[in-house]
Amino acid sequence: MAADHPFVRRELPPDEGRAFFVERGQPFKVEILDDLAARSSASGEPMPPTSVFEHGPFIDLCKGPHVASTGKVGPFKLLSVAGAYWRGDERRPMLQRIYGTVWASQADLDTFLWRREEARKRDHRRLGVQLDLFSFHDVSPGSAFWHPKGQRIWRTLEAAVREVQARRGYEEVSTPILVAGKLWEQSGHWPLYADNMFRLEVEGQPFSLKPMNCPESTFIYRSRVRSYRDLPLRYSEFGRLHRNERSGTLAGLTRVRHFIQDDAHLYVRPDQLGDELRALLGEVKEVYGWFGLQPRYMFGTKPDKALGDPALWEKAEGLILETLRESGATHGIKPKDGTFYAPKIDIYIEDALGREWQMATLQVDLVMLPERFDLTYVDADGQERRPMAIHRAIYGSLERFIGILVEHFAGAFPLWVAPVQAVVIPIADRHAEPARELAAVLRRHGLRVEVDDSDNRMQNKIRLAQEQKVPYMLVLGDREVEARTASPRTRAGEKQPAEGWEALAERLAMEVRERTV
């Protein structure tokens, strides 16, 4: 780079260019040239000349453009080395790829690296250890072990969505984890997805751990004759799922083999579809609002290999689009991104670092559950009709959702989610008993509270609570014990005026109830 070699573009006649790379033993370059030749002969256009760039002793095939010389390359840093399949095809040879980043100025490069470092610091795998939320062990790769504090978060999120579901007319069900292979033959998953399922044999019969809940919920639907008056039926299930992800793809909580979904299946009459979709969009908005997240919607339309009546698809797609439009929500369209049995709406969010994540999903199932499992209801005219099924998950995988929350908040969860909402800090031993009394008052208001009655100094107790990202530290010394007050300090470092115990408890409980972000 210091040598400042100029990049020189040269054009060679196609056959000469090809011969050049053959001679140098570069089969991949030759393949690209042959493809170009094949494409131009197919389109009838003349083969363009082969353009190469050279700088110093190095000559390579490239369409360009390039910067003028090696000295013009901005501040850069090489980041990593990894294998990459030739032309992205795993059946083809793997090449070594070197990753690097180049910026116009040193300041830009520094900013990029700083952001990268920030992301590393708030990595949920790192914070999960630091905050004692969960761990991973090689006795069960790809499956989280939830520690008490992580489980508190889990339970809190679960309770919150249960509350919404109860209010919105869901009924909770639970179905077996271990199911016969014939279920997946019926659903159509067996031939396609058997590799992704954990399979085992029970008394000579194939069984599997369920990778999804949907087929089993149809057994509850079919357990009796359904009337048009029964619909919509909304079955929610916190289903424990196992998917045999390939070992190299596992990553913390975001890509696991075992997870729990806040799943639900809604069985609706065609005339109810619009109302249900509207309600579901409202549900998504409500739930994501608790975390200050703005959902964005992506409409995935009919893929080429879709099953079912095209007219039905068209009708469903029309309804979805109309519902999205009238909801006023930001939405885009991903053509042909639906599943083979359903057009769908995927929900995306952007986190605090500007990264985009796919979260919830709503699928309008026209085929799989209704037809493959032969679902019917008796309509007003006495005729048997097919219901539609909506698959929906709001958090999606709880594991993944919590992982994303950890990174979004950098471990500093909103009060209502925080596993420890307040730590009471007695300054000296003589304040320990009143501190326990204060904690009892707070717990009566449903708050998750700990007392740090260790013989550490107050400063150290604050530091520890700060490291655990506890929202409130309640300091208790002679003055507070005398007045039956406590001096709150927030994890942002703000010192709040001393406050009476009962008033403090009510204030925090209110903040929890309102799910303030």
Place this chain on the structure above:
RNA sequence: GCCGACGUAGCUCAGCGGCAGAGCAGCUGUUUCGUAAACAGCAGGUCCUCGGUUCAAAUCCGAGCGUCGGCUCCA
């Protein structure tokens, strides 16, 4: 699954053929303290596992497992 790197105390890491180390955390004692680290002592190990090379292996080689960065996959 594929390519590459990594795996040492609970955590973060050093050591890289010749006695197993540090800081933090833990335990014990002293200290009772006013808003981000009191002091001292003690204890803590299958150096991921198995095999090989060597007089000698945490260290070198091979295989397996796991993790990380990518690739592919993600119904």
